[in-house]
Amino acid sequence: MSGLISDSDRKRRTVRAVLGSTQFAVFLGILVLGLGPILWTVKGALSPTQELLTDPLKLFPSQPDWAALGEAWSRLRIGHFMLNTVILAGGSWLAQIIVSTMGAYALSVLRPRYGKYVYGAILATLFLPGSVSLVALYLTILDLPLTGGLSIANTPWAVWLPHAAHAFTILLMKRFFDGIPRELFGAAQVDGAGPWRMFFLIVLPMSKPILAVASLLTLMSAWKDFLWPMVAISDGEAHPISVALPRLAEFSEENMVIAGMFLALMPPVLIFIAFQKYIVRGVGFTGLKG
Secondary structure, three states: OOOOOOHHHHOOHHHHHHHHHHHHHHHHHHHHHHHHHHHHHHHHHHOOHHHHHHOOOOOOOOOOOOHHHHHHHHHOOHHHHHHHHHHHHHHHHHHHHHHHHHHHHHHHHHOOOOHHHHHHHHHHHOOOOHHHHHHHHHHHHHOOOOOOOOOOOOOOHHHHHHHHOOHHHHHHHHHHHHOOOHHHHHHHHHOOOOHHHHHHHHHHHHOHHHHHHHHHHHHHHHHHOOHHHHHHOOOHHHOOHHHHHHHHOOOOOHHHHHHHHHHHHHHHHHHHHHHHHHHHHHHHHHOOOO
16 A cells, blocks of 8 residues: 555545554454454353353353353363374374475475476375365275285374375475575585484574474364364264364353363464464565565
8 A cells, every 4th residue: 555655645634544544444354353253252151051042142241150161171071182182283293394394305405306296296285175085095094005904093193194294384394495595505515414414403493483384384283173083083082172072062051162162272372372473483484474
């Protein structure tokens, strides 16, 4: 908008008033869209079930029931299922970060002769929806190739390994690694540094911002993943919170389920708040903001 309005027009009172009101309206709209679902979840968690049914659009609960959060934690065993989620999301994060950093390092820095074909194959997977490979992936975890019939179904490995290779994360990190000056690698090679030494002493220390972005994206995706954990893990006691809550909703009160949703929502929100400085910096380095 700064390019559409000249400096002389910007000094006029009416133009400043229109710009200010427009910016405020946009800011308010973004605030409502961002905080609205969270505030509605808080309201639903603190409202009695009868009030949710009779007046679902009420902005504030008439008698906030803070004990509902504690009851949901104990009665719905939210802590147990959140621990399952932490295990599955943590393993998925570790597997994906290891594979993505090494894959991006190979494509961006080592640059093997066949790298362009691997890069093209990775790009091609972005055009395939996950549901297309769901059956093939399930058959794979039932009978892992080259293992003599080993099955990892109904184990955390069935969630960790499919999350390890993620095309978008590899391409995101490759874009960041492409921006590292090549002179650093040349100087390291002159000093006798090999590929592993360059990876650990040059690439990783300079990649904290992009590692924060990739970690957030990975954790958010793994935390809210529903379909694959439900298919890969048949044991209800080992389900993550995203799979357990819809099942618990069948025999639980509405406010208890919404309270469980609020408790499940808090960890990723707090993680984002704690690491937002690195996340914003990493987004700027990768060029995703524009």
